[in-house]
Amino acid sequence: xxxxxxxxxxxxxxxxxxxxxxxxxxxxxxxxxxxxxxxxxxxxxxxxxxxxxxxxxxxxxxxxxxxxxxxxxxxxxxxxxxxxxxxxxxxxxxxxxxxxxxxxxxxxxxxxxxxxxxxxxxxxxxxxxxxxxxxxxxxxxxxxxxxxxxxxxxxxxxxxxxxxxxxxxxxxxxxxxxx
Amino acid sequence: xxxxxxxxxxxxxxxxxxxxxxxxxxxxxxxxxxxxxxxxxxxxxxxxxxxxxxxxxxxxxxxxxxxxxxxxxxxxxxxxxxxxxxxxxxxxxxxxxxxxxxxxxxxxxxxxxxxxxxxxxxxxxxxxxxxxxxxxxxxxxxxxxxxxxxxxxxxxxxxxxxxxxxxxxxxxxxxxxxxxxxxxxxxxxxxxxxxxxxxxxxxxxxxxxxxxxxxxxxxxxxxxxxxxxxxxxxxxxxxxxxxxxxxxx
Numbered sequence: 001x002x003x004x005x006x007x008x009x010x011x012x013x014x015x016x017x018x019x020x021x022x023x024x025x026x027x028x029x030x031x032x033x034x035x036x037x038x039x040x041x042x043x044x045x046x047x048x049x050x051x052x053x054x055x056x057x058x059x060x061x062x063x064x065x066x067x068x069x070x071x072x073x074x075x076x077x078x079x080x081x082x083x084x085x086x087x088x089x090x091x092x093x094x095x096x097x098x099x100x101x102x103x104x105x106x107x108x109x110x111x112x113x114x115x116x117x118x119x120x121x122x123x124x125x126x127x128x129x130x131x132x133x134x135x136x137x138x139x140x141x142x143x144x145x146x147x148x149x150x151x152x153x154x155x156x157x158x159x160x161x162x163x164x165x166x167x168x169x170x171x172x173x174x175x176x177x178x179x
Numbered sequence: 180x181x182x183x184x185x186x187x188x189x190x191x192x193x194x195x196x197x198x199x200x201x202x203x204x205x206x207x208x209x210x211x212x213x214x215x216x217x218x219x220x221x222x223x224x225x226x227x228x229x230x231x232x233x234x235x236x237x238x239x240x241x242x243x244x245x246x247x248x249x250x251x252x253x254x255x256x257x258x259x260x261x262x263x264x265x266x267x268x269x270x271x272x273x274x275x276x277x278x279x280x281x282x283x284x285x286x287x288x289x290x291x292x293x294x295x296x297x298x299x300x301x302x303x304x305x306x307x308x309x310x311x312x313x314x315x316x317x318x319x320x321x322x323x324x325x326x327x328x329x330x331x332x333x334x335x336x337x338x339x340x341x342x343x344x345x346x347x348x349x350x351x352x353x354x355x356x357x358x359x360x361x362x363x364x365x366x367x368x369x370x371x372x373x374x375x376x377x378x379x380x381x382x383x384x385x386x387x388x389x390x391x392x393x394x395x396x397x398x399x400x401x402x403x404x405x406x407x408x409x410x411x412x413x414x415x416x417x418x419x420x421x422x423x424x425x426x427x428x
Contacts, residue, residue, distance in 0.1 A: 041224075058184060062188065144235065
């Protein structure tokens, strides 16, 4: 988790987020993560492998955001929610604060280790589980819309582990991925 | 200074949202393919993953799309071109028939390289936001140049003969032929945007090719509904008379 994040994560929203509200908040989360990864891609453009990795991550998170937003606003014909969705408000609020904090730090300047750590934390957060739940509660997969549907959630993590093995110098982070 | 990806990110999301809602994405009002083969080549810093949505769309339209085999397009273009030559040979062995090659950004130059060197296999080239004229360094965003230059020492370790790797003065086969006049029988369509902040649109104009202007940013070209419409029209007009061979659906 980003430094100072634990303390800020008490922004309480105990309500359960249902359906449209859950979709709207989740779409914004995915968009914000995509922007964070785009910022990393630009920041570390002098390390082309890292820039390419974060470019991919940014575009895929952006795609998640667009699909969830389309479910929310009904802008794409045929796509529909097929089951009710509920997210715990407190967890969503914590994630929102975590991402905003990461973005603030990223704009101020972060090291490769810090950027990889933030990515590791976000990829191990509830966000991917929420997205999978949205896919399971909609006809997006049936329509073939997600091009990056990854039922085991392993593809991003495999790429991330590769990047950490190649570029991280922080021993704690390297140990976390089994290096 | 906001970098090129963060700057173009909102446009990418907007283009994707518009594409998904557009009839062209569902194939409405678009001429269907007849199993003709289309090879897709990603841009610098991207991989085949970036063109999966276009590949799926082409397949639904009735074309037969093939990916390049490039995970990360960050190698010396000449080395990548050699990889693509192998891919072309593989597809020729599979008898997929004459190919249309679509490339985004640097991928468009690599597509042009294939068209220039392998006219028996390549029928048409479609370049999306590609710097077809690199006579001026101002034609491409300086941060892209910087990233490209950083890879040069690594490439030169692989082949010290190519001292000017990544420039038009390099003596490699890619630099010598990617910008050469295309042989007869190979045509080119360049699709570009005047709002492109990465590649100067004037560098995307091919005096010998068909040039189509669309709106939107550089990265968003791969999910741009105007591009999809232009690609569908181009395929319909240039590839309709191309017969797919045995493996076509």
